């Protein structure tokens with residue numbers, strides 16, 4: 001069953017992200033937008049985002065978007081290039097703060113706490129809401145230090161033994177321990193791409209996050225490394241809320257329980273992944289999943 005959330009009228013100031021006649025048609029579809037199809041809420045949210053708008057200078061990149069990120073589940077963010085997927089997930093740990101032209105309005109909460117509260121320190125926030133990027137980006141340090149760095153700066157261990165334990169547990173949870181336990185002193189950058197990405201996931205886990213954001217975490221990896229990461233995501237969801245941006249609909253179908261479809265800065269539809277892929281409620285979602293554009 002779909003419920004429709006009706007938003008207050010928002011002026012469409014979004015420039016079409018695609019050029020030519022197709023772009024014009026999409027922009028017109030977007031003007032007809034009556035509200036996100038599907039239930040943007042979940043029973044057990046780790047995060048809630050309400051009426052989020054994002055601008056880069058004059059250009060609006062996210063329009064009046066509301067969405068919950070559920071505990072112990074994976075939500076996929078899909079949609080054509082430039083539709084705002086990265087912009088939206090970067091709002092969830094205030095990564096957009098690092099972009100000067102970027103302005104965010106709306107209400108975003110982690111466990112009920114407003115993360116845009118002026119008194120809130122973003123350093124612990126970015127540990128609680130960790131992020132894994134498209135290109136694996138280990139620090140130019142040893143495998144051990146890549147994982148130990150966060151727990152040390154956040155004071156999560158009392159002594160060396162405590163740090164050792166966090167490093168081992170995090171690498172184990174990231175499915176990397178057996179491959180690296182005999183060479184923890186070697187540089188993280190010397191690992192294969194897939195191993196580096198698992199190292200980055202271990203680094204994220206090491207600071208005990210509640211939410212893990214992943215922006216196309218497999219797009220630089222080969223199919224085998226991708227399969228390993230997908231299996232890992234499925235295991236990690238028992239302990240964390242996970243939001244993953246992906247260009248692969250197969251990947252969204254394999255790893256996520258919920259899927260959100262973005263188009264020209266709007267959240268068009270959200271729902272159970274199976275429903276989105278077999279019985280989409282909005283024509284734009286259907287056009288995208290059937291490959292008519294994107």
Ligand SMILES: Nc1ncnc2c1ncn2[C@@H]1O[C@H](COP(=O)(O)OP(=O)(O)OP(=O)(O)O)[C@@H](O)[C@H]1O
Nearest residue numbers: 017056061080081082083084085086087088099101
């Ligand atoms: N740092 C930035 N400065 C200015 N505009 C930006 C910036 N980052 C993104 N944008 C614009 O915001 C819009 C949304 O971009 P975003 O990167 O969020 O899309 P996306 O869905 O992640 O795309 P892709 O699938 O290509 O990664 C686009 O029009 C983009 O050009």
Ligand SMILES: [Mg+2]
Nearest residue numbers: 085086087245
């Ligand atoms: Mg992106």
